[in-house]
Amino acid sequence: MSFTHEELAVMDSIIARYPKKRSAVMPLLHYVQSLDGYVTERGIETIAEKLDLSTAEVTAVSSFYTQYKSEPVGEYHVGICTNTLCAIMGGDAIYESVCQNLGIKKDQTTADGKISLERIECNAACDYAPVVMVNWEFYDNQTPASVNELLDGVRSGNPPAPTRGPSKLRTWKENSAVLAGLSDGLAEEGLQAGEASLLGLNIAKSQGSK
């Protein structure tokens, strides 16, 4: 099934952001994920046609980047940081516990298609370790217990809000659209900075007040 006229028009608007259209391949892949949940054949073929690329060239790009998925992922994609610092501070334990809870391992999706699991690399939030990402939103300072609570919330349709993110957790597809540059108007929701981000500032202020 091909994309609708509206969807194709969105693709054209994404292409128009760039001086050379090939640059649009990455946001277009994010956009395809926002529609199809993963990089589908129709996605690859449409992008190739729009950008005058071969389908092989689009595949070459999509398969290079970890965020582009060649298989469907869950509505909620859970990434547990198991890079050194998070792993040591609890990421490994969290991962084990989540595997048990969900009955799946990394790069798998629950049978109901709700939740998928990934071991992620450092997500630039080490001062909030251990870090878990759901649909690429920050869940800071996690423990096995807090993540299992988070998963329960996801399953019951009422996930807790991200620590530093919008007031309500959005789906994988919705967040993929944001990465394609399609604003969801939620920029002003959520904290401006977490506690750790303010640590130095607060110390500096207390120094100054001394």
Add this chain to the structure above:
Amino acid sequence: MSTLSPVLSAHWDEPDSFTIAAYKRHGGYGALAKALKSTPDEVIALIKDSGLRGRGGAGFPTGNKWSFIPQGDNKAHYLVVNADESEPGTCKDMPLLLANPHSLIEGIIIGSYAIRANHSFIYLRGEVVHVYRRVQKAIEDAYAAGFLGKNILGSGFDLELTLHAGAGAYICGEETALLDSLEGFRGQPRLRPPFPAIAGLYAMPTVVNNVESIASVPSIIEHGVEWFQAMGTEKSKGYTLYSLSGHVANPGQFEAPLGITLRQILELAGGIRSGHQLKFWTPGGSSTPMFTAEHLDVPLDYEGVSAAGSMLGTKALQIFDETTCVVRATLRWVEFYKHESCGKCTPCREGTWWLVQIMKDLEAGKGTEADLEKLLDLCDNIAGRSFCALADGAVSPIISSLKYFRAEYIQHLTEGGCPFDPVASTLFETAGA
């Protein structure tokens, strides 16, 4: 008592700090108006004089980078901001963009004006959706306020700014891989020469700067070179963000003059987590050779860290206490580099594949001391033999951990396994969770 110097983070404690209103409330976009009254060359000269050096790891003088762009060549020029923050341990640019995106945008406009770029890009790592929202909103607001678009503040200077999400590839933090990625290719590093200043994005003269470097520019314009130079050390001028993480009482961001020591930061932050001692740490992310307690007084500036045998890098201070198995930590880093190797060159692609296998065996207590020699020899065959610096980063934790903790590797071999209890090093263990 050392002093912190919040500049970029000065107003992060205000709940609306990320808005254009808050930014302007504190004088934001004043530097832009000032810069637009100077000539582009004067702006370049000022940044050169300030001594600002790249905050993304390499420490190259920012003003010099700008001055390499050929002028009057009738070509499009581009400024590309590297916001692909992915080096393990590094976590400064993301909080900066969440809390204060306009400092980056103002810096981009000034930098673009200086290098005569009319279209600039922010290459933001893709795994941080909320940061994307904040930056996108900031760009929209800057357009609406007339700071972006045509004839900015009546200066006749035009600038388009495009936000581009990456999609999960550490290598795209390497500037030429970033450019290939931004052009819609696989993010693999390019041959140099030509350097980006001559043939960068779309083969046009291009400057690639780190978020923090560019975000620092407005403050220098606003307060002047002398103000900036009053901070820091002889060759490492100004202030910067240090990111403290790991087994400390209080992890977080510290904006301080370059040259502060870890001991000073730890004193301010409340030290290592209670009841534990520092075992090893990285001065600037996992690619920088690790330090130990003997390096607590190394000045954390470009020269100081380098003289002590490591690199300032991204100033990502990852702290590990005595509960941490250095072999396990190192293995995990090497696994990261294997996962993130782009695959282009042999030593990195095949070398990391092999290193991981050896490290896994060592962690499991399999092997002999001869394997440690083999490991070091492989590192010698990888470091400096690969296409870019990624593989140098991969061997750095191995070489440095073997330098300081060879006995611990051997202990794994003699005991036939890892002598550490992984639970002991978790956060929730201490928290009693």
Add this chain to the structure above:
Amino acid sequence: MTPEQAVVAVETVSAVIDGVEVTVPKGTLIIRAAEQLGIAIPRFCDHPLLAPAGACRQCLVDVEINGRAFPKPQASCTMPVENGMVVKTQLTSPVAAKAQEGIMEFLLINHPLDCPVCDKGGECPLQNQAMSTGRTESRFEGEKRTFEKPINISSQVLLDRERCVLCARCTRFSNEIAGDPFITLNERGALQQVGIYEKDPFESYYSGNTVQICPVGALTGASYRFRARPFDLVSVNSACEHCASGCDLRTDIRRGKTLRRLAGDDPAVNEEWNCDKGRWAFKYISSRERLKNPLVRGADGELHEASWPEAIAAAAAGLAGKRVGVLAGGRLTHEDAYGYSKFARVALGTNDIDFRARPHTDEERDFLASVVTDLKTTYADIDKADHVVLVGFEPEEESPIVFLRIYRHVRKRALSVISDAPLASRGSKKLGAKLVSSVADVSGLTAQSVILVGERAAEVEGTLSAAYALAQSTGAKLAWIPRRAGERGAIAAGAIGNLLPGNRPVGDSSARVDVQSAWGVSSLPENVGRSTSQILAALNDESLDAVLIGGVDPMDISADALNQLLNTFVVSLEISNSSVTAIADVVLPVAAVAEKSGSYLDWRGSARHFDKAMEDVDLRSDVRILSMVADALGKPINLPTVTATRAEIESLGNWDGAKSTFTPRALAAAPSDEFTLVSWRFLLDLGALQQGEANLAGTAKQARAHISSATAAKLGVTEADHLKISSDHGSIELPVSIREIADNLVWVPRNSEGSQVIPSLGFTRGAVKVAKR
């Protein structure tokens, strides 16, 4: 060196490599400068015709410039030599030697130990360099990376990802040289692998080059797989018979059988590349339809095998005293064409000879004699061109190496290409060609421009005249590029009614005197002879009595051509059974290209000589057989061997007198019918010399009828529908393809499966009816 080259001063630089000073042109890479000294630095990704990659890191050397040493070994395949440079390779630097040894070890950890069953074994750069640069024993004790092996990436190329060293030569070739990025590096890091998009296989006309340049056994050709060991093969230099590009080839023979063909290295022509037809279409030589013995039609009306003396006598008897036409065909070597030319004039006393087995006109024949015989355009002119104009010519389909040369400059310096094609083919799109409706609409040319005219330019009256006029008025270089390999040689040999050998006009008495004295005959026919279509018409109306036919398929000429041969005496010289041999009175088997020596003149008019590749075959070249028939006729042409023929051609030399004047024709009006059929041939199609190559045929483009979106709307069809295209003669049915094409045109391939236009529609261009099927 030509005077032109001599005036270009080459800036040089000097450096010391392993203690030896070397001076090279500025820009020369260290690895190549070392080669000049006989120092072989091991390498995989490096290829002199591809942009430097620096990916495999096998060629690391130590470098210092003006006393300052690089802290790390450098890739010698990416770094140009500079003055004051001191390079130490593995021969003099222990650091470089260890670096190279380390890289080799890394390359081998994941490489399977399947050399004994690998096609590349024995000619494998990895095998060889592992011996020169590797360790004797592996230190790797871990787990090797495994992949399913091998996988088909097209019907003719297989990929074994375990053997691949990821040098990216294949992907870089496909993208940089061929413009066909159908294979790419996929995934990342240790999982990186060459691959295709599953629904779009590696169907590039140039795919075979990737097999040839693969430095390991990762890419193999389906037809050669497991067939031979390199050291059992005998390699012979050869020339390609498939088109007029002029490729140098290497043919590898084992026990009298051609097992594979590879691109040879001729920098002035094909560099180191060829097309898949040139590489993989050679089984016709060993076809079951090959003729081994002469055939003579008996009193029973059937063909019977005969001895050579019987057959020669029968041919002579049938031709003696008859009014005979000669259809030589476009695939002859220069020497064989000369044989037909001389045979027609001396043995048959006629100028009724034509090599053109395709649509043709008198305008074209005049153009060939007056204009083409003087053309000196070469590949180097394309290298310097500011514009390239394509007239009735689709280079990728009709002369693929010409295409590669143009494409190189399109890619390198955005060379402007203009084409009068009615439809933007994939080839034109790759060239970014600007389409014009007629050559008369081309403007902006200079003396640096090049006009490449194809054989199809003859199909629209006045086009050749307009192209010539454009060249005259702008000073642009002109070239005529026929599709078949033998046509330019046939012109030079005079296998056409208005020319004698050496470009001599038939109507010029002093030209005839030249030839008479060389041939030792007292007179030669003076009038311009009949063309192919006139010969066929004359056979039909019995103003000719007999015909001598070389390798001609009548269906390449017209739908009626075969019928026109039915009631006449036919002598056929052929390699295989064909529609002509089936109706011939005498069939004389001749040698195929690998079985004889000779030469082809490519589109430039340059000769590529080749020797007999298959020693054990006793079939003879056309010229030798014609010489025997002439002897039997009592009118000897004295061309007993190819060598003797070559010598006679050379001693006769080329005519330096005046050429006949070319009389231009007016450009035909644009077609006004509701629908006009336009067509050309795909490179890979039902051509006779591609028979028996199933793997190759598997990569051929599928036939579709191309129409505009307006036409599709008018006819109420989509790409899911079929069109019926019909003429008075018949019809074809093809799936629809909607493309940019004028609304009154419908384009189909000329000779593909389901789309053979001459037999089905009776022409290659003309008014048709088009309807939804």
